Amino acid sequence: MVFIRAKKVKGHSYAYLVRNVWDNKNGRVRQEIVKYLGRSSKVALEDIPKEFQKDPNVVTFIACHSSDAEKMEFTMKEEMLELLIRNDTNSLVDIFERYSQFFGLLKFYERLLAPVMYKVGELWKAGKLDVATEHVCSNAAHTLVKIINERVSRNPVANRKALKILICTPEGEYHSLGCMVIESFLRSKGYCVSNIAPSVPSDAIIAFAGKFNPDLIMISITLDENIGASKKLINKILESRISAPPILIGGIGIESIRIKNQNDKLKKVRFLKGIKLSGILPSIREVTKNGAKVSETIKK
Template sequence: MAYLRVKSIRGQKYLYLVKSAWDTEKKTSKQTIIKYLGIESDVTIDDVPEDYRNSKKISDYFLNQKYFQPKVQNELIEKLQADLLSSFKNGDFVTAHCFLESYEKIYGFESFIDEVMVPLIGKIGTLGNSKKIDLGTQTTCYNAIEDLLNMIIEHSSVNPSKKKILICVPNGEQHTLGTKILQTKLSLKGNTVYNLPPFTPSSLIMESIEHDAPDCVFVSVTLDENLLSAKRMVEKINEKYGLPIFVGGNAIKNNSENWDVPIGKNLSIPKILKLIQSKKLQILTTA
């Protein structure tokens, strides 16, 4: 039986065509190299001798591996973004769900958010700003995106086992897409996330913290005029509960020097979760 074997040498992966034969004397399977094929990322099925190309194991290997080649993945992502945008505009949520499910089987939900969804949100915003799509179409697209994110959250929240995290926005904020993406990414890591809606009064935010007992709080601020309100909220939460607080959003990027607390820029989700686990910092802000 012939199959492919990957061998790693000093961080570089090499591909070999090998076969196994039963050694009757030693009563064990013996592996023999048929051909060295080259560096794994450079090998195609054409490098395999013709007599072995029809092997199911070998053809399946190349069928699966090709999706993880950067060029193929980039082309797939561009096409998927175009197809998703078309389905959003037409209000075809069923097709959008099918696109998500197909992509997730190969690359996973996290890749869908980072590589497909976040850049697509930026494209939709650009189309709206340049008047290439009207406000109604833009809103329809954002609603469809939230629908997909809710689908991912439902899938990831079956057995949450890590931290409890509360996400909120200060008075005056109306955005939900950024906090929904954050909620989705944190949920995918096995956390229980309470994402409070816009216009939730400060008193109810405090009640939610009291009731849900989160391990940390995220405050998202998009508009510069809401920075003062966000600062007051951070002060209240820190004074009463002493929880780690992460403050993020476009307003923080533009006004990070105005915060009289440590600034931690461009923190990844794993890094944030590690900080939450350690609880070494009481107030953190992340742009």
């Protein structure tokens, strides 16, 4: 099996075709350069020796780094939609592995899974997808992210000093895919995460927080009808006997609400309107760097 490794030099990415060979002298596997390929964006299949042209690692690298990368992503999204409808989890995992190998977990979520799930919702609203099929797609996506989470958990990077984050949804909010995505992303970045979504009573969340002692609580709202329940949850957290940490509130359910100037009581609460997954880490660092010193609302 061969691989294409990219190396950045002065802002430009250069590619090398390499393969694993056994080093008898040192008693271990080492990588041997088969061929220098030049600029990553200009690598074509013709540049690869014929015996390696059909290798899946080679094909995926060329597709991801060529000027047709956007076309490749579009094709992958169309394929993912069909696989979700068919509940073909194995093939979905295969797409994840091929894409994330070069672009990583974050971009897989932002550029593939999220747009595809939005498409599922649009098709359902337009009556082009029945409820049962929409549920099949949702369940398949949950299974996929669960598999990804299990893989991330097998390779823990958290340490004893890692920030502890509690992820939850207010009672009545049963959408949990976003919470699972955030969980795996944060775990991959070294955070200690407890995800208790979906739909947990406020008292149960507070009781768990008292034991877990999180540095941050993240609340996800998908349906705007659950905004009222989230307000009650926030008030209960702030009025409870636990040492209330900063609170981040996100999800498409808060996009329609207007945020007024926050009073002292809500100085620990921050609303993440218009924030993508990639914007969560800066938000976490900001609200946790000075403990309770949180006053303004993030907007993008």
